[in-house]
Amino acid sequence: MSFSLVNIQTTKQSRRQRGMRNVLIGTVDSTRVAMEVLVQHKMPPSALCTLPKEKASRHSDFVDLIPLAQQHQIPVVETSDSNAPQFLDQIRALEPEYLWVIGWSQICRPELLQVPRKAALGFHPAALPHNRGRAVIPWTILQRATSTGATLFWLDEGVDSGDVLAQQTFSVTAHETARSLYNKHLEALNQLLQQTLPLLAENQAPRMPQDHRQASWCAKRTPADGLIDWNRSAEDVWTLIRAVSEPYPGALTYDGDQRLMIWEADLVGDAPYCGLPGQVQAITDNGVLVQCGDSRHVLLRTVGLENAAALPAIEVLKIHRKLGIDPGRLQTQSILYNRKNRGT
Numbered sequence: 314m315s316f317s318l319v320n321i322q323t324t325k326q327s328r329r330q331r332g333m334r335n336v337l338i339g340t341v342d343s344t345r346v347a348m349e350v351l352v353q354h355k356m357p358p359s360a361l362c363t364l365p366k367e368k369a370s371r372h373s374d375f376v377d378l379i380p381l382a383q384q385h386q387i388p389v390v391e392t393s394d395s396n397a398p399q400f401l402d403q404i405r406a407l408e409p410e411y412l413w414v415i416g417w418s419q420i421c422r423p424e425l426l427q428v429p430r431k432a433a434l435g436f437h438p439a440a441l442p443h444n445r446g447r448a449v450i451p452w453t454i455l456q457r458a459t460s461t462g463a464t465l466f467w468l469d470e471g472v473d474s475g476d477v478l479a480q481q482t483f484s485v486t487a488h489e490t491a492r493s494l495y496n497k498h499l500e501a502l503n504q505l506l507q508q509t510l511p512l513l514a515e516n517q518a519p520r521m522p523q524d525h526r527q528a529s530w531c532a533k534r535t536p537a538d539g540l541i542d543w544n545r546s547a548e549d550v551w552t553l554i555r556a557v558s559e560p561y562p563g564a565l566t567y568d569g570d571q572r573l574m575i576w577e578a579d580l581v582g583d584a585p586y587c588g589l590p591g592q593v594q595a596i597t598d599n600g601v602l603v604q605c606g607d608s609r610h611v612l613l614r615t616v617g618l619e620n621a622a623a624l625p626a627i628e629v630l631k632i633h634r635k636l637g638i639d640p641g642r643l644q645t646q647s648i649l650y651n652r653k654n655r656g657t
Contacts, residue, residue, distance in 0.1 A: 333514050336409040336429070338362040338395055339416030341374045342560075343436055345381060346499050347415045350506040352385050356514070359407045362400070365391040372418065373536075374495075374560035396422045404428050411513065414468060415502075418447070423470055433468040435475070436505075438498040440482055441466060442528035445473035450494050452531040454556035458485050461494075463501035465509060467520060474528070476520040479505045490555045490577075536562040541575065543591030543637050547609035551580040554611070563617065566591070567638045568630065576623050577615035584610045591637040593630050601626040603636060 337348055337358040344363070351357055361382040369375040371393075382389050392400045395417065404412070405428055412429040414421055415436045426433045438449045440462025453461050462482040469475040481501045485494065512518040539557040541550055541564050554564040554575050563574035581602065586594035588604045595602040600612040613626040630636075 333510075334359055334408065334410045335413055336360050336362065336404055336407055336411075337413045337415065339414065340364040340372055340376065340378065341416035342376050342495070342499055343438075343502055344416035345376055345378055346502050347413055347436070347506060348378065348381060348385070348387070350503060350510065351413075352387075354510045356510065357385055358387055358413070359409060360388045360390050360404070362390045362392055362395065362404070364393060368393045372416075373562050395419050396425055401425060401428060412468075420472065421468055426468055426470065434478060435466055435468045435473075436502055437464045437466065437473050438495075439473075439531075440464060440480060441473055441477060442523040442525060444529055444531050446531040446533075448534040449531050450491055450498070451534060451556040451561060453485060453494065454489055454491065455552060457552065460484050463498050463505060465502075465505045466523075472530075474523060474525065476522050478518055478520070479509050481505055488555070491558045491561050495560060536565065539564045541566045541637070542606075543603070544606035546607040547580055547605040547611050550605050551578055551611050554578045566636045568634055568636055572619040573629070573636070574617040574619070574623075575613055575615075576617060577613075579612040579614065581610040581612050586610070588633075589635060591635050593632055593634045593636070596627055596630070596632055598627075601630045 333356045335351055335356055335358045337344065337351065337360070339347065340363045348358060348361060361378060363378050364371060364375065366377060379389050390400070390403055394400060396419065401424055409429045410431045412425070412433040414433060421433065437445070438461075439445070439453070441464040444452065444461075460482055462480055464480045465478040466473070467475040467478060481504060483497055483501065509518060539553065539562055541553060543550065543566070554577070557564050558576050563576055566573050566575060579600070584594065584602060586602070586604065588594050590604060590606045592604050593601055594604050594610065600614040602610050602612055604610050613630070615623045616626045616629050617623040618629070
C-alpha cells in the first residue's frame, strides 16, 4: 500500500505544524512500541514503512502493523526493499528529520541513511558493542548470559556500529525464554524512547562512540539450526528449546517421519530411568520425560505438529518412542526445511 503525492503533501504540512518529523521503518513488535511512543509524544510518524503480508515469512516475529497505523491516521508504505530507488523517492518526499529503523532486518545503504535531514536511528537488543548482528535474543540465551542490554543508536554504514544514543542493561534469568527476554527488550525500548525523544526534540541528544575493540558478532540462524541433538546434555537441549521458542520457529525434532516442534520444556534432575538419547522414558501428568546424552532428562510440556497449533506433549507422544533423525537423512531434511522457512 503506497500513498499518493496528495497524501504526502498533506502529511508534510501537518507534521510541520506538530514539530519533529519522523519516518518509521519496521515490521515487528518493537516497531509497534516505537510507533505508540512517538504517537504518545505527539510526534507521530509521517509514514510507517513495513513489509507486505505476503512477505511475512522474512520475519518469524512479523506483526501486521497496518491496522494500528490506520487507527492513528499514519500513512503506510509497504516495501520489501528499503533501499529501492522508488522507495527512497517516496521517503525523500516526506522530508523527515529522523528516520527510525526498528525491527527491520535489511541493512540500510548510504542512500537511505542520507534521506533524513538530521539522522537515522536504530534499536538493537544487546548492550552494544557486544552481540552485534543477527538472531541476538536466541544467541543471548544460548550463550547462557546472565545480563544483556538494549541500545538506541545512531545508524552508520556499518553493522550496529554507530554511536550510542541510550542504553539500558538488565538481567537474564536461568529460566529465560525467547518470549520473556523479547518482552524485556520491548519494555526497555519503551523506556529508552521515553527518555530520548525530548532530548532529540531539543537537539540535545548524546552521541557516545562504541568501543569497537570490545565488539562481538552474532551470526544469522535458520530454522534448521533449532534441530535438537538428543546426544547433547539435557541442559544443552533445554537451553536450545528456550532460545528458539515463540516468537521464533521453535526447537525441531522428529517422531519417525513426523516433524515435531518443541515449544516448552523443563530441565529434570535425576530420574530412575535407563534408555537411549531421545527416547521417551515416561509420560506424567506434567509432561513427557525424554532422555538426553548425559543420561539426564528434559520434561517436554508443549509441542506442535508441523503447521498445527501447540498441544500438551502428553497428547502427542508415546512411551518408548525414540525422537530424533537418522544421521543419514539429516542433511537432506535440513535443506528441505530451510527452503520452506526463513531465518530468525
